[in-house]
Amino acid sequence: MAHAASDLTLMPEVQARAALTGRRVRFIVLAPVGAALGVGVLRVLRAKELDDTVELVCGYESYQRP
Numbered sequence: 567m568a569h570a571a572s573d574l575t576l577m578p579e580v581q582a583r584a585a586l587t588g589r590r591v592r593f594i595v596l597a598p599v600g601a602a603l604g605v606g607v608l609r610v611l612r613a614k615e616l617d618d619t620v621e622l623v624c625g626y627e628s629y630q631r632p
Contacts, residue, residue, distance in 0.1 A: 571613035579608040590619040602629040
């Protein structure tokens with residue numbers, strides 16, 4: 567089933583990649599400055615269609631300093 571980029575917002579990253587099978591994906595993970603561990607689910611924060619590619623900007627639900 568094809569998904570529009572806007573349908574992917576807040577979807578877990580694993581599900582979003584599965585929904586985009588067969589399409590080119592640019593994957594960006596946001597992280598705070600300095601050392602931090604991602605905690606929780608990695609989710610799509612923004613999805614944008616760029617020509618033949620879908621850009622996924624993802625982030626964890628929270629971050630913890632080591």
